[in-house]
Amino acid sequence: MPLVNGGKIVDDGFVKLAVDTPLPEGGDILVPAERFLGEAEGLLERAGKVGVIWPNNRDITELVPYLGKVAAVALVFPTFRDGRAYSQARLLRERYNYRGELRATGQVLRDQFVFMLRAGFDAFEVKKQADAEAFMQTAKRYSVFYQPTGDGRITALHRRMQLRHSEGVGT
């Protein structure tokens, strides 16, 4: 499954561990939430980056004490119809100021890219190769946004205010 990060298809530096996979000596790992919370101290002390895979029905505030220490948070879309992880993503970015990698996993399809980018995701495990290749093009589909989110894109309401004021200067 191709990984898109920074708008490009890249190699995934993280290895995903299951609940019971033996811990590798080095290298970057993505760990399920339950295991992460159980072994957090040990995991964070070893060499290599640690990320956590957080299910969409688990309260994100449990992760907050570790946000400064993890290198990646992977949120899950069990199907693309299940939108809970959008709320988790916005909370992580906008309320808890998480600045590390925020990865979308699960059924990640082309037509969700814009929503995901707006919610704060910056890495995408894309289901289909063709969708991953179309990432940059798809991300530019929209130039108008009505809602303020943490991604900083200017909203239509504020763009109107700017236009109004700049017109005001001339007259």
Next chain:
Amino acid sequence: MYAYDEIDRTLVNERVSEFRDQVKRRLSGELTEDEFKILRLQNGVYLQLHAYMFRVAIPYGTLATNQLRALAHVARKYDRGYGHFTTRQNIQFNWIKLAELPDALADLAKVGIHAMQTSGNNMRNVTSDQWAGVAPGEIEDPRIWSELIRQHTTLHPEFSFLPRKFKIAITASDHDRAAIKIHDIGLRLIKNEKGETGFEVLVGGGLGRTPFIAKTIKHFVHGRDILSYIEAILRVYNQYGRRDNIYKARIKILVHELGIEKFSREVEDEWQQIRNSSLQIDDEVIEDIRSRFTYPPYEKLPHMPDELRQAAADPEFEAWRKNSVAPHKVQGYSIVTISLKPTGGPPGDATAEQMDALADLADKYSFGEIRVGHEQNLALPHVAKRDLPALWKALDKLGLATPNVNLITDIIACPGLDYCSLANARSIPIAQELTRRFANHELANLIGRLHINISGCINACGHHHVGHIGILGVEKNGEEVYQITIGGRADENAALGTLIGPGVKFDEVADVVEDIVEAYLALRERPEELFMDTVKRLGVEPFKERVYATR
């Protein structure tokens, strides 16, 4: 009218090109039907029994004449020459071809019309009072706020994949014409003691398999906080609403399971975190939206013009005027409701020719504006009283002057088994038969205000729970069976109807309704006591006795 600016138009065009790409990928097989289904639903495209159905948004029920003409054009070019106005102020086309949909959307986009979020598990088209901005005694025009919320809910990055659909309705009058109590969020525009604009917020209303009347979650939310408050409700719902069972996924079930107190505490906690954010709306933003709503240059006209006095001699005109013409906030003007419920016709249908002709009449007599109401009728919101006789003649020629607004033949019905793949029973033929039974206008007038609502399945698109008489079609042993309720209503005193007894067969429905009406006429204390009031006074028992005595 709200005028789209370049920013709004750009977004609509971007949406059209996105959908064109999605249709292309579906037709090439790149997208599976399962993947495409959600994408097409987000653009109002359903797969029905015979063809794709295309639902186009008419935000808060306001249309300009060029927009109505564009809808007529779509009916003519891409469909079978007619459209169907719905209970959420939208219009549906029943025979559209998938490959032509992007072109139909592009044609509509030229006049600022779209189909975004008219279906799917997202925030649906915001609805409001069809008399917004012209009703006497209104607090202020609720469409300013409707438009603000429309923009905020359009392509929302967090709430486009909710557990289930989500509907918001707004009213600003004491008499609720927007049925806010049967919506996921109902907003009643009010002023606080300081004279500031805000909303009473209701939550958790909805019909379907498990109907609930909405409960008040907060008595006053200041206008500047309304977006953050809605966002807080949605965020709680998005995270905790059930996703394991489609019939338990609406917010009404979450509110019911948590209880309104616990639910409102969750919302309050979330709201306190986000209310002082960029979601707060400053006055300047409201003023900007307000400034793009234009109001007609009304003339100073007499209350009773000569034209009206002369026309009063014509009993047919008078019957129509008394039934379909309502007071306007400006002296000398009226609001005219146009019944889309002719005798023997499917409720809510209009042909392309009628739409074009209505657009011409609206240009001539209503400052180019048309409204759509949730009762599946249209309205001309600014008609000078002196023009009423001429307008009536023109409407009559078009078959659009049936004087049955709010009467027993002004029936709300879903498409039912004639079109819908979810339906268990026919709705339209029941409505058609009832309009024939009660075609005598004097009889209908004698009965007075009485709303019949018909749904062809438990999903309740015909709002049967809140009909004064509600008719629900179900399937039993391969046969259509209809359950009859009475005492429901959708206004400010919203209530769910009570079942009167065992279901009846298709051919018996009209007879049963006749029995109920006869019982009412015999039981009412005086002619002014409306059906609803008699049911309230006596309960269902006497009606039940009458209906089942001979069955």
